[in-house]
Amino acid sequence: MDSYDAAYYRHHGHLTVNGVFPSDEMDSVVRDIEQWGESFLQTLPAEQRSWYIDGGVTARTVLRKLDNPHAHRPAVQALARDRRLLDLVEAFIGPGVSVYFSQIFFKPPEGGGPKPAHQDNFYFGPADPEGVVTAWIALDDATLENGCLYFGDGTNLGPVYAHFAPEGEPFNLQIPTDILARQPMVPAPVRKGGVSFHHGNTFHCSGSNNSNKWRRACALHFVSDGNSFDHPALPYDHSLKFRVS
Ligand SMILES: O=C(O)CCC(=O)C(=O)O
Incomplete structure (x- = not known):
């Protein structure tokens, strides 16, 4: 990464880097998480379904997400420790980093929700x-049609706002509507094997999947050495924090 990219990230709060991983390495991660997803779905308790099942218009029951793949799947743990990725992460938050939390987002074709x-x-x-940067690894091409990420340029330089949760969805925390209305959100398409990075303060969202293609991604939330997490909005399992450099 050159100094222009680092300056872009500091100024805009996000950066897209294509070609970090080859396509075939993404295919093997996808095969692994598909297997994991199938077994997870079979044992998912009824009270957790609204959080993990996609709320889009898909006819089938499809997972929306899976939590902490870095703690459960060696294939994702290998991504988290990969030097091709860590060199970039460390350029943003300095040497000595851990994965604090991670997620697989499935965003299924023809209806995966926003x-x-x-x-x-x-x-x-x-x-x-x-000291928080998310590395969002594109397991498929992420496009305007299949629900790529959108960012609020420069919102990394502003405050963290109190979020609200819709009725019945305490986990679905979001930025208040009046604040969001003042902030343009710019799309950030990324090719399979590329990584979209964002600062922990950066406003971001994703669209619906209106295409016939999957938009899967693995988000690794990296944190700097010594950072502490004293006021989380949801319960996170600190024992899963995974030191990678
Ligand atoms: O992939 C998505 O749709 C959401 C990603 C996200 O919120 C994140 O990586 O922090």
């Missing part, structure tokens, strides 16, 4: 907001 705008640092509540 993710409302939010700031990761409201969810995580870090002592040092600068």
